[in-house]
Amino acid sequence: MTVNGQCGCIPGYFSKFLLPGEVKTLSSFFPSGNSASGFCFFMAENSRLIIDKNFTFSSCNFWQQTNSQIEIKDNITATFADGSLVEDCSGVGSGGIMVGTNSKLNGPGLAIQGNGTMERAIWATTNSQVNLSNPGSQTYISNIVNFGVDCSDCAQIRATDILIFQANVPIIILGRPNIHVDNCSFTGIQGGIIANYAAISTTSPHLYIANSYFYVGNNSGPFTGNGAIYLRYFGGGIGGAMGFSPSAITGPPVIDNCKAYLYNIATGYNLVFLDGVTLNNNEANLQGSISSSDIRLFAIGDCPNTTITGNIANGTSGTYSYASTGLSLSNSPNCLIANNTLREVSYGVRITDNCSTPNGFTGNQFNGNQQVGLTLEPYSTLGDQKCMTNKWNGTFSFLGAQNLSSVNGNQFFVKGTTPPNMPTTNLLNWFIDDPLCPEFGGGDEGELRGSEGVEVAQDVDTGINIHPNPASSIFEVSLPKNNNSDCLVELTDLAGKLVLSAKVSSGVERMGINVDALSSGIYLVRISNDKIKH
Numbered sequence: 204m205t206v207n208g209q210c211g212c213i214p215g216y217f218s219k220f221l222l223p224g225e226v227k228t229l230s231s232f233f234p235s236g237n238s239a240s241g242f243c244f245f246m247a248e249n250s251r252l253i254i255d256k257n258f259t260f261s262s263c264n265f266w267q268q269t270n271s272q273i274e275i276k277d278n279i280t281a282t283f284a285d286g287s288l289v290e291d292c293s294g295v296g297s298g299g300i301m302v303g304t305n306s307k308l309n310g311p312g313l314a315i316q317g318n319g320t321m322e323r324a325i326w327a328t329t330n331s332q333v334n335l336s337n338p339g340s341q342t343y344i345s346n347i348v349n350f351g352v353d354c355s356d357c358a359q360i361r362a363t364d365i366l367i368f369q370a371n372v373p374i375i376i377l378g379r380p381n382i383h384v385d386n387c388s389f390t391g392i393q394g395g396i397i398a399n400y401a402a403i404s405t406t407s408p409h410l411y412i413a414n415s416y417f418y419v420g421n422n423s424g425p426f427t428g429n430g431a432i433y434l435r436y437f438g439g440g441i442g443g444a445m446g447f448s449p450s451a452i453t454g455p456p457v458i459d460n461c462k463a464y465l466y467n468i469a470t471g472y473n474l475v476f477l478d479g480v481t482l483n484n485n486e487a488n489l490q491g492s493i494s495s496s497d498i499r500l501f502a503i504g505d506c507p508n509t510t511i512t513g514n515i516a517n518g519t520s521g522t523y524s525y526a527s528t529g530l531s532l533s534n535s536p537n538c539l540i541a542n543n544t545l546r547e548v549s550y551g552v553r554i555t556d557n558c559s560t561p562n563g564f565t566g567n568q569f570n571g572n573q574q575v576g577l578t579l580e581p582y583s584t585l586g587d588q589k590c591m592t593n594k595w596n597g598t599f600s601f602l603g604a605q606n607l608s609s610v611n612g613n614q615f616f617v618k619g620t621t622p623p624n625m626p627t628t629n630l631l632n633w634f635i636d637d638p639l640c641p642e643f644g645g646g647d648e649g650e651l652r653g654s655e656g657v658e659v660a661q662d663v664d665t666g667i668n669i670h671p672n673p674a675s676s677i678f679e680v681s682l683p684k685n686n687n688s689d690c691l692v693e694l695t696d697l698a699g700k701l702v703l704s705a706k707v708s709s710g711v712e713r714m715g716i717n718v719d720a721l722s723s724g725i726y727l728v729r730i731s732n733d734k735i736k737h
Contacts, residue, residue, distance in 0.1 A: 218243050221250035221271070228255045239263060240285075246271035248293070254281045261285045267321075272298030275306045275331075283313040286341070291321040296348070299324040302331040302357070310335040310342055317347040317370075324350070324370075327357035337364035344368075350375045351389075362387050368418075372397055381409040390418040395431040395463070400477070410434070410480070413459040420466030420490075430470035430502070431463035431487070436477055462486045471500040471516070480506060484513040489527065498527035500548070505534045510562075511543060518547030518571070532558050540564050547571040551597075555580035568594040667730055677715045680730065682707065688732040692716060695727045702726065 219232050219242060229252065233239060240261040246252060248269040259282040265273060267289065275281045283289075291297040299321055302308045308325065313335065315324040324344045327333045333352055335342055344351040347370040354360055356378035363383075367373035368390035376382070376398040389395045395417035400408070417431035456479055463471040463486065471487030474480055487500035500516035503509055509532075516529030529545035532538065533555045539562035545551035551569045554560075554577075564585045569576035576597060579585065668681040680692055690707040692714075702721060707714045707730075 218245065220244075221246045221252060223247040223268075224249045226251040226253065228253045229258055230255050233258075246273075246297075254279055258282070259284060260287050263287045265289045266292045267297035267299075269293040269295045270298060273300045275300065275302045275308060277303040278305045279303065280307040280309065282309040282311070284309075285312045286314065287312065288314045288316065289324075290316040291318045294318075294320060296320045296322055298322070299326065301325075302327045302333060304329045304331065307332040308334070311338045313342055315344045315347075317345065319346050319369075320348065321346075322348050322350075323353045325352045327352065327354045327360070329356045330358045332359040332361075333357065334359070334361045335363070335365045336361075342366070344370065344373070347371070354378060354380055360384075367391075374398075376400075379408045382412065383409065384412045385414055387415040388418075389415065389431075392419075392421050394429040394433055394468075395419050397429050397433045398435070400434070400436045410456040410458075412461060413457065415461050417461065417463040418466070419463060420468035430468065430473040431465065432458060432461070433470070433473040433475075434477060434480075435473075435475035456480045458482050458485060460484045462488070464488050464490050465498075465500075466490045469498055470502050473499070473502045474504070474506050474509070476505040477509075478506065479508040481510040482512070482514055483510070486515045486517065488517040489519050499531040500528070501530040502528075503530070503532045503535055503538075506538075507535055508537050509535055510539045512539065512541045513543065515544045516546065516548060516551075518549075528553050531555075534558065537561060540567065542566040544568045544570060545573070545576070546597075547573070549574045550578055551576040553578045553580065554583045554585070556582060558583040560585050564593070566593065569597045571597050573597045669728060674718055677717050677719075679713055679715050680707065680728075681713050682730075683712075690730055690732045693729040693731075694718070694721075695729065696724065 221227055221244070225247070227250075237257055238259040238261065240263070242260070242263045244252060244263065244265045246265060246267045248271060250268070250271045252265070252271075252273050254273065254275045257280045262285045263283070265288065267273075271293075273289065289299060291299075297320070299315060299317075300308060302325065306328075308327070308331070310333075315321075317324060324347050325333055333354070335352075342364070343366040345366070345368050347367075349371045351367040351370040351373040352360060352362075352375070354374070354376040357376075357380045359381040360374060360376070361381075361383045362374075363385045364387065366388050368388070370390070371392045372394050373389040373391045374384075374396045375394075376396075379400050382396075382398065384396065396412065412432060419431045456477070458472065458480065460483070461472075465471055465487065472482060472485060474482075482501065482503075485501075489498065489500070500518075501511065501514060503511070511530065511532075514530075518527050518529070527548045528550040529548040530540070530543065530552045532540070532553070534557050536557060536559045538558065538560050540552070540560050541563050542565070543552075545567070547570075551573055552567070561584075667683065669678055670681075671678060682690065687709050689709050692705045692707060693701060694703040694716075695701050703716070703718065705714070705716055
């Protein structure tokens with residue numbers, strides 16, 4: 204609130220003043236009692252208001268001049284409620300609120316207005332807690348130069364129904380706090396929530412970020428930023444550097460039903476070196492022109508046991524975004540990727556470097572204009588997914604999917620667009636339409652497994668026929684009509700090991716062989732009796 208264009212106390216408020224450079228305790232203003240309502244504090248340059256006892260401010264205003272600051276003393280709980288306001292009136296920069304060791308800041312109805320000069324609104328120090336909510340009076344932090352909430356080894360950040368906007372980074376964390384964010388809206392230049400989980404404690408913190416909006420980046424400025432949500436175990440490093448294992452987060456660890464709008468920024472949701480996180484029903488949306496050549500809407504690295512379900516990655520409408528990826532997964536074994544939608548991106552999903560999805564790669568949709576829907580890169584596997592029920596509805600300028608992995612050869616076939624100049628013999632590294640898979644618009648002969656299920660080598664000149672080949676569940680052996688002796692059918696793997704045998708009785712011309720129990724791969728079939736050796 205201003206008087207004649209200047210910050211100051213208005214009539215009707217009880218005024219308290221701190222002189223330049225003065226340090227005063229709250230007890231000096233209020234020797235008795237633990238609450239105050241309707242007070243106005245004018246804090247001159249370099250002054251400090253020390254909250255030295257548990258106290259509740261209701262509808263109080265704090266006008267801060269250059270370098271002035273509210274400091275909550277160690278082991279104290281301070282509550283700012285009912286529209287209490289902290290505002291930077293300096294034109295240069297004030298200090299906002301500092302939360303001391305083991306202290307707690309409650310803000311049910313706290314507003315902090317930085318006016319473009321306050322460096323950080325709230326600084327939460329060792330083992331402190333910050334709880335911001337909106338019980339009826341608007342709770343917000345706005346127009347901050349750097350950080351809305353700066354957690355330096357704090358214990359907890361809890362934000363419900365609040366706004367943090369026009370900040371470089373709304374929430375930044377170094378430590379291992381519990382994070383609970385629900386139904387909030389954040390606007391930031393460098394990011395939304397940036398958390399570096401430090402290896403300074405053995406605790407496994409709680410993580411829950413849900414139902415919130417993130418507007419991140421600066422379309423008129425240079426390309427920069429860490430993402431709408433960036434979570435990283437700082438003690439680990441990529442690929443297990445320094446001997447650490449990915450950090451476990453308890454709670455359960457969930458990022459759910461959030462929406463990110465990205466303006467000239469690299470990443471929507473960025474998780475690094477964390478164990479067992481769930482991303483569910485989130486959206487990442489590219490906005491406007493993008494100048495980067497490496498955009499990842501969902502980027503998961505060194506995160507084993509991650510569940511990624513029901514998310515939507517939207518590139519630039521009308522044409523795929525240059526070098527953008529909807530979902531990037533690297534060094535992350537034992538993951539589940541299901542029911543996600545990838546739209547208008549150059550690469551829908553890229554799976555690289557020792558990833559695996561034994562828990563499922565199913566129900567994903569690849570829509571809009573894309574170069575490649577799915578890329579499986581070296582040393583990664585998708586497991587036994589059968590037809591996987593994925594939908595390939597996009598227009599692919601290159602391929603629906605490609606397999607560059609050196610593990611287990613070609614693992615599965617998916618529907619895509621095959622360039623006319625692609626050699627039809629080059630099938631070990633590329634994926635093509637499969638006529639046997641109903642989910643991909645093929646026939647009704649059954650589902651495929653692994654590298655087209657079970658494939659057998661056969662001699663086409665003997666009059667004996669084996670079909671379908673490859674087979675997923677049952678293949679049929681057709682024998683010559685003049686066969687009048689019992690036959691033995693044997694399947695061996697490429698190492699010569701017998702894996703299955705069956706007897707075909709004399710006079711039987713056709714017999715089904717069940718291979719459902721076999722692993723995917725190529726097998727040799729030997730058919731023999733006293734007249735036939737095949």
